[in-house]
Amino acid sequence: MQEKTAQADKKAAAEKKAAAEKKALADKKALAEKKAAADKKALADKKAAAEKKALAEKKALAEKKAAADKKALAEKKALAEKKALADKKALAEKKAQSEKKAKAEKKAKAEKKAEAEKKAQAEKKAEADKKAAAEKKALAEKKAQAEKKAASVTKSSAEKKANSQKPIDAQQKRDSKTELLTVSVSLNTGKIVAIASIGILASAILVSAMVFIAG
Numbered sequence: 001m002q003e004k005t006a007q008a009d010k011k012a013a014a015e016k017k018a019a020a021e022k023k024a025l026a027d028k029k030a031l032a033e034k035k036a037a038a039d040k041k042a043l044a045d046k047k048a049a050a051e052k053k054a055l056a057e058k059k060a061l062a063e064k065k066a067a068a069d070k071k072a073l074a075e076k077k078a079l080a081e082k083k084a085l086a087d088k089k090a091l092a093e094k095k096a097q098s099e100k101k102a103k104a105e106k107k108a109k110a111e112k113k114a115e116a117e118k119k120a121q122a123e124k125k126a127e128a129d130k131k132a133a134a135e136k137k138a139l140a141e142k143k144a145q146a147e148k149k150a151a152s153v154t155k156s157s158a159e160k161k162a163n164s165q166k167p168i169d170a171q172q173k174r175d176s177k178t179e180l181l182t183v184s185v186s187l188n189t190g191k192i193v194a195i196a197s198i199g200i201l202a203s204a205i206l207v208s209a210m211v212f213i214a215g
Helices: 002-159 166-214
Strands: none
Touching: 002 166
16 A cells, blocks of 8 residues: 555646646747747747838938939039020120221221311312412412503503594493403402302312211
8 A cells, every 4th residue: 555655646646747847848939939029029920120221321322313413413504504694695705806896997998088078078178279370370360461461551542642533442442441341340250259159168078077077
């Protein structure tokens, strides 16, 4: 009986040990699974953090590239606007220079024309003065000859007065007066021609001056 009890105790102790070992094994397995799950979660968190970091870096890089592109585009636009402004300014200066040159050429041409007209008028006036002087000289010579002839006729008439008849003497006087009148008319005509020439020349100068001022 005692032996049977000992065996029963031994069996119970063996079963208890086996149960304890089984529990310990189960606890070890559960701990290992818990650790594996923790490690898996840590790895997943690490991977997620790495992916998040990579995404953030990628986003930052994209934003940096976009900012750089935007800056480059703005600089390119500013450079284009600056170039367009410079081209516009250069074109305006070129146009102004061209207009200034054209104006100077026009002025020089007008001055040259006015000078040529002035010279032509001066030559015309000189020619008219020369002609008037020649006509005046011719008239003076003609008058002197007429006076000389009249004096000669008068002298001859005085010498022959005693032998001459009154009608003849009267006719000679009329002839002398006619010659003097002819010389006087000729002189007056020369004066009128000279005055008319001067008037025409003055009118031409006035017209040219008005045309030059209007131009």
